[in-house]
Amino acid sequence: MSGPLNTQVDIGNLSLASLGLFSTMLTALSADDVQPIAMIQMQNLGAAFPVSGPIPTKAPDYLQRCHSTRLERVGIVVGWRKGDAASLMAQSTGGQAIALLAVYLQNIGAKSPGDILYSVSRGLLPLSACSSSPQMLERVAQVLADKLAVIAFGTIFAEQVCRIHKAYQHLQQRVPTRLLEPLNEDWLSEVLVMLSLALREDKRMIRIRGSCGIGYILSLVVTLFANDCLVAIEGVVIHQGHRSSSIVVEITSTLEEQPLEVHSMRKVDSITELLHSSRLPRDHLYFICDPLPTKADFAWNGLVSDLLHNIFQRWDLMCSQDVIQSVGLCALSAADVTYMENFPVKHLLGEHHNNIIHKRCEVVLRTQLPKTWPSYPESFKRLDEAMTPSIMASPENALFQWTSPDEDPFGFKGQIMDAIWLTFVTLFVKGHEDATWRHFDFGDEGISTRPSDWGDPTQPFFDVLSNSVWRQLFPRAWGTVTSTIRTFKALLVDNAVRGVVPFRSFISDIGEI
Incomplete structure (x- = not known):
């Protein structure tokens, strides 16, 4: 009995005009050294993250911008090329969402953004749609993060930390330490999968509680998912999305020396625990970070x-x-x-x-x-x-x-x-x-x-x-x-x-x- 047949496409009869339809896209991908299959996988992954808020609404304009300035005496043009690979992502909500997530991962100092994206892909997409390697995904993430650097996530981190400080001063309580402690990347991969499920499924929510590294989590949810999150500091609500409360962030000093607690819930009595801790291993001394x-x-x-x-x-x-x-x-x-x-x-x-x-x-x-x-x-x-x-x-x-x-x-x-x-x-x-x-x-x-x-x-x-x-x-x-x-x-x-x-x-x- 013969084996399964592989579907093939005969491109011999395609006209030059038909091939020309792909020339702009292929030129952009080639110039930015990204693989088309990785771009497709990233776009599909982004579709699993329904973003909302003021910053995501600006993402299409940021991704498509192509202004440039010529420095006459130096003889170079400084700017963004029209129709580059990043601008292709502006054409879909999934592309916009994954671009925002890519710039976030770069700004928190993730040492292996490609590994994180690979793990999240395997947690959210069919295996048949996860054909790109971590290196291929990381290259796409780098291109997108460079184009969206204008978002200035470093500034957002500072703003959110100051917001926490002011809240504790108003409550006349001591500010917890390690608000910007680096996050364990395996833990972050799990959390991103849970965030996606909570945002897309009814009657599901995720609760993140603690203080170690909470500055990065707070910046993520209020920037990318502003309409679907609730943030409370010592029981006082400082942010509430108008669409839902699928994501709940509770900042408390009672867990100051503990890793962040994460609960993914369908019902009150149904809680999913994470495999990893948010904190890095003890041999990563915090004071030399x-x-x-x-x-x-x-x-x-x-x-x-x-x-x-x-x-x-x-x-x-x-x-x-x-x-x-x-x-x-x-x-x-x-x-x-x-x-x-x-x-x-x-x-x-x-x-x-x-x-x-x-x-x-x-x-x-x-x-x-x-x-x-x-x-x-x-x-x-x-x-x-x-x-x-x-x-x-x-x-x-x-x-x-x-x-x-x-x-x-x-x-x-x-x-x-x-x-x-x-x-x-x-x-x-x-x-x-x-x-x-x-x-x-x-x-x-x-x-x-x-x-x-x-x-x-x-x-x-x-x-x-x-x-x-x-x-x-x-x-x-x-x-x-x-x-x-x-x-x-x-x-x-x-x-x-x-x-x-x-x-x-x-x-x-x-x-x-």
Whole structure:
């Protein structure tokens, strides 16, 4: 008996016009190095997540945007290609939903987004529809997350953590710690499957309860599923969707040292337990974690302020407005004593450099600053005075010896110094109102390219190289091939510029970014 017949399609009789119908799509997928079968699987997976709220309504416009700007003297075009692979996802609700989920996974610092998407696919889709490998899915997720970086999930994390802090202050209760503790990826895969089932099935709901890592869960549900979730802090409702309460998030300090509790329920007496814990294994020491997830996106307006809130929260501290203002004064005063090729670096900005850096500093800090500022040692002293109340309020303040002469680049002091450096770097950029900045891991250098002695209050002045400033802002462009410029709107530096055009000339050529 003959075996089963395999269905085949004879394309020999297809006309060139018929093949031409697919040319645009195939060109886009080829240019972005994504597999068509992976795109289809991702779109089908997204259909299992009915998103809602203000942010999802903007996703189609974000995915289809193709604005670009030509830098005449540099001779490159910066922007998004019309009809790229990401724009294809804007044509369906499933594509929009999976794009939002992809940018979320990237922003929480998931080390293997492809593995998470693969596990969720096998939990929600028929096996016949799960033919893509984790690597193929991760490549699609990367393309989508890059296009949706404008959502600025890093900023959303900071906003939601501040929201929790304010609620506890109003309740006059102590804020629980570890709100931004990294999540176990196996646990997250299970939770995403349960979220999908709760959103699509009547009389089913999911309840997530606790505090460890709850900042990431809160950001997910109120951003992607705003109309179908209920959020309560110590029994006080702070958010309720108008469509349903399929997702219930309960933030409570009583489970401060425990992993998040997750219950998927059809009835009161029917509860599904998860196989994995939300917390990482004990050998992942929390106090040496990155200050925030690698690849987290932050809106330019309030960039440093939101970054500081994330850093402080990862150390179970609260960032005060005095600290934010003091960081700004340190950056402004450091600009007065930072030199490059024997001239003050701020003179690159022209005659009115003080007014320019003052305005730009207020933007990234989202706060008002005095128009005159003290010397750097005096500004650093003010920062030290502003830091003390937060450090001493911590139950483990010995870990955060701000006055210690030894600086660990991955420690608390090193991270605050990196935030000051980033503030200084932003003084030389006029950011667009919709611009975003992505946190990048520089390996042994930590979260920044800050020179080792930059920011030391005992030094009379600081020397910097041009590449340390530009590499902080455009890490993927510095030292990479020119072709990567088509992917990111902000990338301005490539091999053709590096080492050929001096920093001073490069600034004058492109003007204010």
